[in-house]
Amino acid sequence: MGGKWYKRSVALPVLAVALAAAGCSSNSNDGSDTASSGATASGSESAGASASASSNGGTAQEPVTLSIFGVVGSTVINKPFQDDQVIQELEKRTGVKLDFTPELNVTDRAEKLAVMLAGDDLPDIVVYNALTDSSKIQSANVALPLDDLVAKYGPNITKNAGKAIEVSKSSSPDGKLYYLPGGVGDVQFSPLVNDNSWNLRWDLYKKLNYPKMDTLDDLLGVLGQMMKLEPTNKDGKKNYGLGLNLSETWGQLMIDKAIANLKGYVQALPNDVYIEMDTGKLVPRVSDPNSVFWTSMKFYNKAYQQGILDPESATLKYNTITEKYKTGRYFASTTHWSLGGADEQFIAQGTPEKGFVPFMVDYNPKNMYVGQATYNGDQFQMFISKKSKNPEAAMKLIDYLYTDEGTELLTNGIEGVHYDVVNGVPLVKDEEIQARQTDPNHFITTGIHKYDHLRRYIPQKDANGNPTDFLNVPQTVEKEMTQVQKDFVQHYGYKTVTEAFTKVPTYVYDTSVLGSITTPAGSDLQAKEQQMDAYLIANVAKVIFQKTDADYEKAKQKFLDEYTSKGAKEVFDYYVKAYADKMALVGGK
Structure with missing residues (x-):
C-alpha cells in the first residue's frame, strides 16, 4: 500500500491521507504541542501493557526506551524523539519511549533498511514492507523468534490476531513466529477518497x-x-x-x-x-x-x-x-x-x-x-530484532498495539482533545476537522495517522459499533x-x-x-526471484522511455526475453501451489 514504500492505501478521508503507504513529503517534524489528554489507560488491555512495561525498569517517570524503524511512512524524521500528542500519550499509557534515531533524515526506507542489514545494525523493533524487503529480511536471519514472548506477554495478539499469526507462522520454514502482521482485520474503503483508482x-x-x-x-x-x-x-x-x-x-x-x-x-x-x-x-x-x-x-x-x-x-x-x-x-x-x-x-x-x-x-x-x-494482515510486517536490548518490553508495547484502545489512539487521537463522545458516538471536533482541511502538516503536531505503519490491529468497527476511523462516522463525513x-x-x-x-x-x-507468501529464504527459487525483481526495477524505465512505437516493441521484447529467462515460470508455479495451500489453510477456495 508506503522514501515512501508501497504505501498501504489507508482509507483516510480528507487530510489524514498524508501518511498511509506511503506518506507525506513534509520535511518538517517539529510539532511541539503537548498532550493534555482526557483519556487515560483504562481496562485490562492498556493497563496491562503499561504495567508490563514498568516491570522491565520503566515507570511513568522513567519509561523504557526502545529504538524503532519503519513506522512513519515517508515523513522525514529530523529528531530522535517525537513530541506530538499521540506519541506522548502512547508513552504515558505503555511506559515505553520510542527512539526514532534509525529514521533520522531517511527519505528511502528500503535503502536504509538494506544498509542496516548489511551492517548488522538494527533497532529493537523494525517495520518493513514485505512487497520490497521480505526476502532480504528473511535471508539476513535477524528476527527474534516470538512464540514464547507472545505466549507470555501477548494476550491481545492472541485474542485479536490469532488466525493472522497462524498464517504468518505457516510461511516460516521452522513453523515458528517471527513476523507480526499489521492492519489485521482492516477494510480500507473511504466515503471521501480512493487510494486504488x-x-x-x-x-x-x-x-x-x-x-x-x-x-x-x-x-x-x-x-x-x-x-x-x-x-x-x-x-x-x-x-x-x-x-x-x-x-x-x-x-x-x-x-x-x-x-x-x-x-x-x-x-x-x-x-x-x-x-x-x-x-x-x-x-x-x-x-x-x-x-x-x-x-x-x-x-x-x-x-x-x-x-x-x-x-x-x-x-x-x-x-x-x-x-x-x-x-x-x-x-x-x-x-x-x-x-x-x-x-x-x-x-x-x-x-x-x-x-x-x-x-x-x-x-x-x-x-x-x-x-x-487485510483480514490476516497487510504488507507492513513487524519484528523484534535479535539485537533488541529489551525484547520483553518490546513485546508488551506491541501487544498494546493489538488492542482496540491502541488502534483508537493512533487512528483518532485523544478523547477530549481531538474528538468528543456524544451519546456514545465519537465526533471529531469541528476545529480538528478544519485544521486537517487547511494545514497539510497538522498531523505532525497531533500524530494522528502519522504512525499508520505502527498499527497492528484495525477492526472495521470499534467496541461500540462505530467506524474505527472516527472520520467515517456519518455525522462527520x-x-x-x-x-x-x-x-x-x-x-x-x-x-x-x-x-x-x-x-x-x-x-x-x-x-x-x-x-503472506514468499519464496523460501536462501533457496534457489528465492535467488531467481531476486534476480527477476532486480531486473524489473532496473529496466522498466528503459522500456517506457522509448520515442517510437517500434522502439517500444523492441525494448519490450528484449525485456521479456531477459526477464523470463531468469526463472519466471518456475517462480510463478511455486506461488500458484503455495497460494492454493494457504487458501486451504484459511478456509478459502
Whole structure:
C-alpha cells in the first residue's frame, strides 16, 4: 500500500491521507504541542501493557526506551524523539519511549533498511514492507523468534490476531513466529477518497466540460487538454499530466496500480503475480506480454511520447512526486495518498476550488480492486530484532498495539482533545476537522495517522459499533467534505464521493493470504526471484522511455526475453501451489 514504500492505501478521508503507504513529503517534524489528554489507560488491555512495561525498569517517570524503524511512512524524521500528542500519550499509557534515531533524515526506507542489514545494525523493533524487503529480511536471519514472548506477554495478539499469526507462522520454514502482521482485520474503503483508482484535478476537468473518460486513450486526451489549460504552475514551472517515482524499488508497483485495480487484478506481494478477481486464480503480471501490466506500460509510453509523462520520472523519488502534486504540477494520480496532501495545500493557499477526486476509467463492471481488506494482515510486517536490548518490553508495547484502545489512539487521537463522545458516538471536533482541511502538516503536531505503519490491529468497527476511523462516522463525513468534493457529488447526484465504486458487485478484496507468501529464504527459487525483481526495477524505465512505437516493441521484447529467462515460470508455479495451500489453510477456495 508506503522514501515512501508501497504505501498501504489507508482509507483516510480528507487530510489524514498524508501518511498511509506511503506518506507525506513534509520535511518538517517539529510539532511541539503537548498532550493534555482526557483519556487515560483504562481496562485490562492498556493497563496491562503499561504495567508490563514498568516491570522491565520503566515507570511513568522513567519509561523504557526502545529504538524503532519503519513506522512513519515517508515523513522525514529530523529528531530522535517525537513530541506530538499521540506519541506522548502512547508513552504515558505503555511506559515505553520510542527512539526514532534509525529514521533520522531517511527519505528511502528500503535503502536504509538494506544498509542496516548489511551492517548488522538494527533497532529493537523494525517495520518493513514485505512487497520490497521480505526476502532480504528473511535471508539476513535477524528476527527474534516470538512464540514464547507472545505466549507470555501477548494476550491481545492472541485474542485479536490469532488466525493472522497462524498464517504468518505457516510461511516460516521452522513453523515458528517471527513476523507480526499489521492492519489485521482492516477494510480500507473511504466515503471521501480512493487510494486504488485514478484521481484527477476536478476543477480542470470541470473547465473542460466533463469530457468522457471511458478508455485510457480518453484519459490521455483529457490530461493533454488539462496541460493546455494550465501549462505552468504559479511559480512558472512546466506542468505534466502525471509522473512516476521509478528510481525507487517500489516505484514499479505504481505503473499498473490504478489500471490493474480497476480491471479487477490484485497485486499483493510477488512482483510477477496477480490475483484475477473474475476467476480467483493467479495469473502472471510481468512475464505475460498480454497482461494488464503491459497495458499499463504502453499507456505510460504513450504518455511519454505525447509529452504528458514527466520525463524526469526515471530519476524521481516519492517525496519529489508529492511535492509536484502539491505545487500544482501534476493533474492525475494512480492513488490518493500519493498526492501527499495536495488538496489541503490548495485550501491553505486560498484556492479551495482546486483539488482531486476519484474516477473509474476503463473498469471491470463486475470486479474491481478499489478497497483493500487485510483480514490476516497487510504488507507492513513487524519484528523484534535479535539485537533488541529489551525484547520483553518490546513485546508488551506491541501487544498494546493489538488492542482496540491502541488502534483508537493512533487512528483518532485523544478523547477530549481531538474528538468528543456524544451519546456514545465519537465526533471529531469541528476545529480538528478544519485544521486537517487547511494545514497539510497538522498531523505532525497531533500524530494522528502519522504512525499508520505502527498499527497492528484495525477492526472495521470499534467496541461500540462505530467506524474505527472516527472520520467515517456519518455525522462527520458531511462536515469533512471539501469544496471540490461537494461540487463533485452535487454534479453526479452522489451521497458520497466514492458511491459509484459501491455499485460494482465486488469492489473490496482480501490481499492478506497472497501477501503472506514468499519464496523460501536462501533457496534457489528465492535467488531467481531476486534476480527477476532486480531486473524489473532496473529496466522498466528503459522500456517506457522509448520515442517510437517500434522502439517500444523492441525494448519490450528484449525485456521479456531477459526477464523470463531468469526463472519466471518456475517462480510463478511455486506461488500458484503455495497460494492454493494457504487458501486451504484459511478456509478459502
